[in-house]
Amino acid sequence: MLIELKDIRHIYQLDDPVVALDGVNLEIERGEFLGLIGHTGSGKSTLVQLLNGLLKPSEGQVFFEGRDINSQEVELKEIRRRVGLVFQYPEHQLFEETVARDIAFGPKNAGLSEEEIENRVREALELVGLDYESFKDRSPFNLSGGQQRRIAIAGVLALKPEVLILDEPMAGLDPAGRRKLLELLIHLHRELEITVILISHRMEEIARLADRVLVMDRGKIVLQGRPAEVFTERERLKEIDLDLPVVTDILKKLEEKGLKVRTDIFALEEARDEILSALEKQSQFRESRPC
């Protein structure tokens, strides 16, 4: 077991205390691709901030390779190097005067050589689709929203973490950037066997990428399973403000109109083929319109 959360409760102390996590137990295997979904305020960001020790749970324990990360003998610095977190709002993560220094911050702290640091900065910028020469000396604060997002992602990639946690990383990215990041995540997961935890409100992204989907509702994990298991629970998901991926929704609607199609499909090409073959089958029985 790589990561384990045990009997977690997390309470934010305000005048009116907020119970953000309430009885969370979770085990994450090395190499898994985990998708985390849930309505606004359900506790996703709180949960992932526990995983690298940014937040300490009010109750319960967080284990990394069997060690309690909030105990005396564990150095949080080591955990943060191995577990990289891309924040929900990139501005919360950027602080250096130049883009290059910002991305170099992690690798520098990890004690890498100057040369290695520069290589990593170059490589990370390239991975997020920004030109090194044009961006390295710019202030990360004087950039567009999507450019800031890319810098924030690059800063974490430059660390080469074993566990990569991304909190709504696609928000603010343009469609081409989103596609590129999607491909990058698939590559990191499949080729480099990085453990990935992805939070997203875009159901199609989660459905296409994750091995296992966790669904949160008011501080609890209320549903989990393979995408094909979770995204067939339309009513349940709607009750907690979620929905089906676009393509799945279309298939479901076709099924309701009487076309015999599978509804556990998330990819465009697969949906296309399913619809075509269902139409073909039906038209063998009927003359004109298939349903």
Added chain:
Amino acid sequence: MSQIEMQGVEFSYRAQQDKALAGIDLKVEKGEFISVIGANGSGKSTLAKMMNVLLVPDKGSVTINGLTTSDPDNIWQIRQQVGMVFQNPDNQLVATLVEDDVAFGPENLALPTEVIRQRVDQALKTVGMDGYQSHPPHKLSGGQKQRVAIAGILAMLPDCIVLDEPTAMLDPMGRKEVLETISRLNREENITVVLITHFMEEAGLADRVVIMQEGRIRKTGSPREIFRDTGLIAEAGLDVPEVVALANQLRQQGLSLPEVMTADELVDSLC
């Protein structure tokens, strides 16, 4: 006179060689709903900031209901007419309580206290944040902050609302509700809407779509016109909505389908 008129607008940020806006001509009529799409850094937020005088052009002119933004005497009047939801709610939420933040806009309109109170509560209800009146805004989840920022604009009810990626952090139901509210305000109250988004299906809700590329307007047209031009869409780093993509793929396989923009249209034309 159009509600928003931009003529030959150019703008560069200090210390930045490339122009963020490199000659923009755009008219938005009262009651129109336009969406603006374009790659990261193409100038969308800069364009939006021109509309409520957070920025003024280096060259060219921007007028709102005939008032030029370059005259500092017009600033307050224009800001009462054009309300804006920022890309990052942290830049917008400044008060110590949610209700004060939401009341900020209507207070500037010098409305009576009871009316403000009523509008604030109603707006918070609309975005599903009723009960958070006395919560500190910086201690909210990402999506909750975004909802409160949207409530601020709903409580103000200006002539024109400019929204810069307002749904980026919302859950599917929240997104649907916000888009429905925006559409309703546009339809029923004749409020002009400028919606910046990276989500093509949202852009498709507008009367007119504007594509930005490198500080210029590359093309404007109805959603159908825009998303038909798949070559341009790819070149501008964009995409077509998933529904449109699926319909295109089905057509390529020989199925004859009419032009569709929504899931329901596609389903109805298949069955």
